[in-house]
Amino acid sequence: MRSLPFPLALTVRVLPVAVLACAGWAWTSGSMADPSGQPAAAPQPSSKRSAQPAGSAASRAYEKPPEPCSAVTARTVADLVPKADPAGKELAAADRSLRRGCSWSALKDFDYRWLDVSFEIKESTAAAHTAFAARGKGESAPGLGDEARIAVGLTTHDKQNTREAVVTVRSGNALVTVTYNGSDFESHGAPAADSISEGALKASGDAVAKLTGKTGSPTG
Secondary structure (H helix, E strand, O other): OOOOEOOOOHHHHHOOHHHHOOOOOOHHHOOOOOOOOOOOOOOOOOOOOOOOOOOOOOOOOOOOOOOHHHOOOHHHHHHHOOOOOOOOEEEEOOOOOOEEEEEEEEEEOOEEEEEEEEEEEOOOHHHHHHHHHHOOOOEEOOOOOOEEEEEEEEEEEOOEEEEEEEEEEEEOOEEEEEEEEEEEOOOOOOOOHHHHHHHHHHHHHHHHHHHHOOOOOOOO
């Protein structure tokens, strides 16, 4: 399967493997684009947490996204996406100094799994908080970043069920989004909600640790 532009629409992620190879959105036109339609502000030269007020443009905990394909450990990839290449595939982005992402996908027997992680750097903590608040609904996910939520849903396409969990995390002026889904192409069923949500939280713990430079998974 070739690499797909980022982010992918939800409907693209949940279709069977053959369809996944022929669809995708450029990041700048997808759900991760700035709601105003204006280009994101250029990153400012700071790699450490700032003592400036949260609303200040100088309030930048992070200067740029981390390398995304090393954000999830090889062990986590093996657990969540059996038979996937642990190296992953970096997703295309208009500005890699502000947004980067990586995906892993594989079919083992009749079980299909998809995982992706993305990092987005905003111009300030306040801007990241506003973007976090604007992005969907879900239950609180304690222990991840400054604030986090998880949403789990079941979709059906051509009688095939797919269950997906999306975790959104804000840490300082950075947003982390993790998507994990799965389908059983033999039974046309989907994995249990607990399995998908726990997997998404596990990958999110890896991704937040990569962003912050702290070892270990906040979610345990």
